[in-house]
Amino acid sequence: MTDEPGPAERALYLAAVRNGGRLRPEDLAPGDRPALAALVARGLLTPTATGWTAAGPRALGDRLGLELRTRAIRLLQHAERLPGTLGPLARAYDAARHPGSPPVDLGAAGPGAVGSGAGTVDDTAEVRRRVSQLVSECREEVLAAQPGPRPLEGLRMALAQDLSLLRRGCSLRTVYQPVTLADPAVRDQVALRTGQGAQVRVLAEPYERVLVFDRAVAVIPAAEDRSRAVFLTDPTTVAYLVAQFERDWARAAPAGRHLDPPSVTTVRIGRLLARGLTQRAVATRLGVSERTVAAHISRLRDRYGAHTLFHLGWQLRGERHD
Structure with missing residues (x-):
């Protein structure tokens, strides 16, 4: 049985209400029996000596609301426990890797592979999937240099994963350009992350786009429309990109005044x-x-x-x- 009465149950209940709150056996059509049984089970119809009497639906609403809230709390608690439950499996997975190997299987990058320690991914959906996997498997730090406007829908889609990253104690530092935070909806998305510990700075000068995960894997665009990306694992290359990010971070200004609405x-x-x-x-x-x-x-x-x-x-x- 679903949480709410279906169309047939609603129709039969309304028929009882229109009939003065009473329903007699002769008022029922042959196909009404399932709806009648469901209404009685829900407590919306009460059996009497001569038929059934309609009961107020508010009590049902209160009871179902309580059940749904209780169910939602259990689901939230389960979601909070899930990372800890899967922790031993994740640690076993990490331990089984060869030391220094990338969190993503870049060897499967396909024909676009560009050599040891680097792989080019040509499909937009695959780029997103691999970046999402890197975020999920990050254990310490994400560095992000994000010039230009940010797609609002992408920020919304990534919110839950970013908040999960922060809740498990990882650092998230992002550099934006001022134009990015000119959009109020984007500012709201950024504020949701900074409210959970993410750090954001604003740099009013050109810089290159890069993502760095645990200072071990870097992702840079291979096309202006971001449809292609290069995943880099060479330690020297990644260290160079980290140094570039730290230089930009040091020159950037705190984003507080950009996140606060103007007067x-x-x-x-x-x-x-x-x-x-x-x-x-x-x-x-x-x-x-x-x-x-x-x-x-x-x-x-x-x-x-x-x-x-x-x-x-x-x-x-x-x-x-x-």
Whole structure:
């Protein structure tokens, strides 16, 4: 029996309600017997000497709600225990590997393999699968340099795995460009991760995309559309990419001010700049001093990584300021 009454049960119950809350044997059609039995089992119909009486459905709703919540709690508790339950198997799997071998079987990369310690994967779905496997098997640290806009759907899909990574004590450090955090929905996704211990910094200059897992495997794009990726395991190459990431991380600024929503005045100034108004014109329009406008423009430049007022206005084109 499902948690909720089906169409036939609902129809029969409503017929009883319309009949003054009573149902007699002569009111039943031959095909009503299964629905009748189910309504009685649920407690929505109570047998009497002359037939059945409709009972209030709120009690059923309360009871089913309690059962569903209890079931959900058990499932959540099971999900929390699952990594520990599988821990011995995971450790046995890791121990069985040859020392220094990559967490992913890069030897199966196919015709695109580029030699020892590196493998090219040409299929987008396979790239995602292998990166997901690396995240799942990570034991200490993930480094991520992510220039440019981030696909919101991809962030949403990866949220559960990222939070699991953080809960098991791994470090997650990510460098973004200011334009990435200009999207409020992306900022919300990033905040969900930083709230669980992820570290995020913003670098307003060009840098290359790279993912590094446990300083043992690095993933870099092999195509601009990210449809192809190279998985690197050569220690010297990975160490070089880690050094590049640490250099960018040291130059990057904490992302706190990017994650906090801008003030109403800052938003209004941004709208006017996006329409092509000058700093003086914005000050006149809002009835504030040019110094005040300059302070807000400075914050907007930091937020968007803009070096000039023209660049800032261009960055703000089409931006939604809710």
